[in-house]
Amino acid sequence: MTVAADIKTDTSAFATIRTPDLQPRPVKVKATGVKVFYGAKQALHGVTIDIPDRTVTAFIGPSGCGKSTFLRCFNRMNDTIVGARVEGEILLDNRNIYAPDLDVVELRARVGMVFQKPNPFPKSIFENVAYGPRIHGLARTKAELEEVVVTSLQKASLFNEVKDRLQEPGTGLSGGQQQRLCIARAIAVSPDVILMDEPCSALDPIATAKVEELIDELRANYTIVIVTHSMQQAARVSQRTAFFHLGHLVEEGPTNMIFTKPIEQRTQDYITGRFG
Amino acid sequence: MEHTVTAYEQELRGLAGRIAEMGGLAEHLVADAIVALTRLDASLAQRIIADDLRLDALQRETEERAILIIARRQPMASDLREIVAALRISNDLERVGDLAKNIAKRVTAINNAVIQKRLLVGVEHLAEIALQQLKDVLDAYTNRDDNAARVVRTRDEEIDALYTSLFRELLTYMMEDPRTISQCAHLLFCAKNIERIGDHATNIAETVHYSVTGTAFEDERPKSDNSSLESVESET
Numbered sequence: 001m002t003v004a005a006d007i008k009t010d011t012s013a014f015a016t017i018r019t020p021d022l023q024p025r026p027v028k029v030k031a032t033g034v035k036v037f038y039g040a041k042q043a044l045h046g047v048t049i050d051i052p053d054r055t056v057t058a059f060i061g062p063s064g065c066g067k068s069t070f071l072r073c074f075n076r077m078n079d080t081i082v083g084a085r086v087e088g089e090i091l092l093d094n095r096n097i098y099a100p101d102l103d104v105v106e107l108r109a110r111v112g113m114v115f116q117k118p119n120p121f122p123k124s125i126f127e128n129v130a131y132g133p134r135i136h137g138l139a140r141t142k143a144e145l146e147e148v149v150v151t152s153l154q155k156a157s158l159f160n161e162v163k164d165r166l167q168e169p170g171t172g173l174s175g176g177q178q179q180r181l182c183i184a185r186a187i188a189v190s191p192d193v194i195l196m197d198e199p200c201s202a203l204d205p206i207a208t209a210k211v212e213e214l215i216d217e218l219r220a221n222y223t224i225v226i227v228t229h230s231m232q233q234a235a236r237v238s239q240r241t242a243f244f245h246l247g248h249l250v251e252e253g254p255t256n257m258i259f260t261k262p263i264e265q266r267t268q269d270y271i272t273g274r275f276g
Numbered sequence: 277m278e279h280t281v282t283a284y285e286q287e288l289r290g291l292a293g294r295i296a297e298m299g300g301l302a303e304h305l306v307a308d309a310i311v312a313l314t315r316l317d318a319s320l321a322q323r324i325i326a327d328d329l330r331l332d333a334l335q336r337e338t339e340e341r342a343i344l345i346i347a348r349r350q351p352m353a354s355d356l357r358e359i360v361a362a363l364r365i366s367n368d369l370e371r372v373g374d375l376a377k378n379i380a381k382r383v384t385a386i387n388n389a390v391i392q393k394r395l396l397v398g399v400e401h402l403a404e405i406a407l408q409q410l411k412d413v414l415d416a417y418t419n420r421d422d423n424a425a426r427v428v429r430t431r432d433e434e435i436d437a438l439y440t441s442l443f444r445e446l447l448t449y450m451m452e453d454p455r456t457i458s459q460c461a462h463l464l465f466c467a468k469n470i471e472r473i474g475d476h477a478t479n480i481a482e483t484v485h486y487s488v489t490g491t492a493f494e495d496e497r498p499k500s501d502n503s504s505l506e507s508v509e510s511e512t
Contacts, residue, residue: 232350259352261490271352273284274277 025052028193028223029074034088036069036078043069046088047249049242051193056215056224058238058255060231062275065244067227071195074225075111076104092193109136112186116198118178120170120185125162128170128181129153132189148188155221156184157214176207180214187218194218196226200233212237231271235259243267287345288355291362292418294338298369299414301331305376306410306473310403312383313466314396324380331373338366354487361487365417368476368483372410375469375476382462395449395459398442399467405435406470409477416484425484428477429497435474436501442467443503471501 029051036044044066051057059067069078076097078084090097097107109132120128129149132138139145149166153159158180162173170181179199186194196215200208215224215237228234234241235255242252243266251264262268269275279285305324312320342363345351351359409428416424446460446467478497485493 231352235352260356262353268353269277272355273279273281273352275280 025055027051028053028093029225030089030091030094031070031073032089032091034070034073034086034090036066036073037085037087038081039083043247044073045247047244049249049252051223051225052240053223054219054221055240056219056226056238057240057242058234059225059227059242059244060229060234060270061244061250062270063229064246066247067242067244068197070244071197071225071227074193074195075108075113077113079104106136109189110191111193111195112189112191113195113197114179114182114186114199117202118175118182120173120178120181122169122171124167125153125170125173125181126166129184129188132185136189138189152184152188153181155187155218156180157210157217158184174207176203176210179203179207179211183211183214183218187222191222193223193225196224198227198229201229208233231259243270245270281349284345284349287341287349288358291338291341291345291359294334294341295362295365295369296414296418298331298334298338298366299410299417301327301334302369302372302376303407303410303414305331305373306403306407306470309376309379309383310400310407312380314400316383316386318384321380321383325377328373328377331370335366335370339363342366354490357487357490361417361483364483365480368479372473372476375473378469379466382466386459386462392456392459395446395456395463398438398445399463399470402435402438402442402467402470405431405438406474406477409435409474413477413480413484417480420484420488422485422488425481425488426493429481429485429493432474432478433498433500435471436499439467439471439501440503440506443506447506 027050031051032048034044034047035042047066047070059071061067072078073086073090074092074097076086078086086098092107092111096102097111121131123131126149129152130139130145133145133148139148150159153162158177161177162168162181170178173181179202183194183199200211203211212233215226218224219239226234226237238255240253241255241258243250243258243262243264245266251258251262251267253263258267259271262271279288305327308320308324308327311317312324342359345359349355409431412424413428415421416428443464446464450457450460482493482497485491
């Protein structure tokens with residue numbers, strides 16, 4: 001795989017172990033003092049957090065707390081917003097993703113994203129998944145491309161449901177299937193990190209359960225950061241949880257701790273439903 | 277701070293209210309059982325046996341309420357701990373009621389004789405402390421007072437020590453005068469029941485601590501019940 005080779009540095013030299021995690025892991029993404037401004041308005045006030053490798057980290061907090069803003073820093077999505085400014089440092093495998101020489105397109109291949117509303121391209125199911133590998137030059141032959149598409153669909157637990165209709169439009173799938181198609185599309189370019197911004201809020205409970213099951217399977221190979229409004233979902237799918245409020249990171253720790261005995265009163269009030 | 281959803285708040289308060297009600301009933305059962313024992317009052321004993329059924333019913337109701345809240349609200353953090361605590365405490369209180377009922381049953385069994393006052397003193401004293409423990413731990417629960425719970429837990433040692441000495445004392449009486457054996461045997465069981473009530477108060481103290489802090493007591497509980505090691509040598 002040649003994609004984003006310039007920012008793939010050796011991770012062995014970067015073996016910070018996170019505690020008190022249930023399973024100590026190296027740090028994949030290290031954010032230090034991240035501030036985000038939209039024009040004069042400051043949306044994020046110096047957030048410092050380590051995101052462990054191959055783990056699901058959930059960001060929770062009330063609307064407008066900055067959790068999505070922060071998530072979007074990880075693949076520089078905020079660059080596309082006029083007037084947005086990011087300060088601080090974010091390291092992916094110990095490389096600064098805001099370094100001037102960094103190729104943003106390649107960064108976004110390494111850090112994939114899944115959005116709230118499923119947004120398949122108005123193309124066939126096959127083309128939806130094939131698009132990324134093709135533009136990134138990940139498959140040299142047609143056979144290779146087909147293989148990437150099939151494995152991606154399999155990893156996204158969608159292949160069995162669509163294998164007979166790969167040429168049909170992706171938009172014809174159900175909402176849950178569309179979301180898993182978007183996950184397959186993200187996986188197809190072999191990312192290291194998958195960002196998910198409320199991936200289930202437009203889905204029914206069964207489709208949600210399927211996506212959650214998928215997230216649990218994906219964490220064996222990918223670092224996943226998920227923003228969710230559903231605290232139950234955060235409790236179900238994540239190993240670590242970070243609670244944001246008014247642009248600050250209030251508390252971050254093992255999910256088991258956050259949902260049974262959080263340290264901060266604000267966290268406690270929020271997760272028990274006592275916010276004024 | 278109160279819940280945004282008022283119905284949830286009310287459900288949690290209702291649950292705590294049930295525990296308070298159960299606590300009051302359990303206290304009263306234990307106190308009455310001791311009165312029935314000292315006065316050998318068979319009719320009071322019968323009433324205790326009937327009242328224990330109410331405590332059992334309350335326990336089932338508390339459990340149902342707790343399960344419903346878990347199913348409907350998916351409680352988190354302190355709320356979750358509080359509900360788990362209510363489940364545990366209602367079990368302990370139900371057992372306290374059973375132990376009081378057991379004492380009451382013995383009242384009918386030893387009804388035919390007058391208990392010598394000196395045999396009773398120790399049991400009464402033991403019951404006094406156990407009742408105080410029960411009262412204190414229920415106050416600790418109501419006030420979510422971790423320190424008060426800790427005090428109750430430490431004081432259980434006193435009950436254990438007293439029970440051990442009472443055990444020796446009753447054994448001595450039995451050896452001195454075999455005619456007291458029947459009464460003393462019943463009193464021994466009563467004393468054991470009271471000692472167990474103390475243990476349930478300790479359990480509740482530990483639950484209160486968990487509910488407030490989210491952790492278990494880190495140190496081992498002090499224990500002085502050595503009655504299992506006691507024996508009185510007969511003089512031959």
